[in-house]
Amino acid sequence: MKSKWVLYGIFLITIFTIHYVGAKNQGLQGRIIYLDPGHGGKDPGTVYKDIHEADINLKIAQKLKQELEKEGVTVYLTRYEDYDLSVPNAQNRKRSDLSRRGNLINQSDCDLYLSIHLNAGSSSTWNGAQVFYDDVKEENKKLAEILQKQLSKDLKSKKKATLTNEMYLHKRVQKPGVLIEAGFLSNPNERYLLQKDWYQKKIAKSIVIGLKQYYT
Template sequence: MKQRRRWMIACLCIFALVAVWKVQAETKSQALPLSGVTVVVDPGHGGKDDGASGGDLKEQEINLAIALKLRTELEKAGANVTMTRDGSYDLASDGATNRKREDMKKRVEIINTEPNDLFISIHLNTYPNVSIHGAQAFYRKGDEASKQLAEIIQRRFNDLTQTEKKSKTGDYFILNESERPGVLVECGFLSNAGDRKSLAQSSYQQQLAQLFTESIEEYLMALTL
């Protein structure tokens, strides 16, 4: 009889522990700011297309480094992340006659066909006047949601880079052809020595990843208010 009672008490304790653990796990997942949100992260260029370059830096490599850090930050915040690329390649098929065009079309296809709430396309800039520096967010003309996200990112860009740039409409294929809210961000100028130094640093890339994550959180929060 005593043995049976001990067993019953042991079973009850296990049930209670499992119940507490389940509640804790559910509360935790609900508390994450981006749970249930899917973001497409698009590191610009790749493969033979380096994009811009400056010093020994290649745009495609820095874009990818920032994007991979962004994936980690977004996932930590509870989001699902779809990467258009997660290595040093482009999306065109072998023997494509126009690699750039096919690559861009496939990126847009991912954004338009996979379930997602928004996309962020990561790029770096370059300019003949090497004193030009800072970061800028672009959105599709007439798209109010994307404009709001771009404005939030721009405010944080200006704080980070100590510049006073404005977010702008951009005539980019990925913005023009996408059917979801999203932005193209130029995270700095590879033609500028100061920006180049920052962009090469892992800690600065991490700051950018956090900046984008916080911006997405702020944007989605404003939508639900």
């Protein structure tokens, strides 16, 4: 009689484990994601008149945080306001800023990270959201391609996910992650859109759909 209850207990634990592990391995529920809005403070990023890339990066990241939290994701940002992360009197302020972002991400228990940036080109006709990845982690390519496909569809971008090993921050991070250039601040049409709340939200939602696919 006693062994029957032990077997029943094992059965319940097994069901619970399958359910819990299954939920953890699929979908966004329970994930931890680090968002890295590029630049900030003394470093405005790419600039057009008084429009700063750093400000728009942060707005997109904040909207993405909200959308991810709706899906049960724990979200951290490398910065929550308009500042950079360099140590005081750093010899190379930019590198210090990027190193500290990398340390935050490396020391966290995040499943992946996304750097959010805007692009600028020498021609004002250049446009389109683009995802960059490096091969520090094998899964970066898949993550980049899935996000690119969704962003291309939702934002009508013709860009392709692109491999680069020139990203100072990304070379240092031992977690899966990619860099998203959400559009060109140098393109009049995208510049107009990128400043709009509804468009920033559209970008955020597109990234969430992509992440869901990545985890399916």
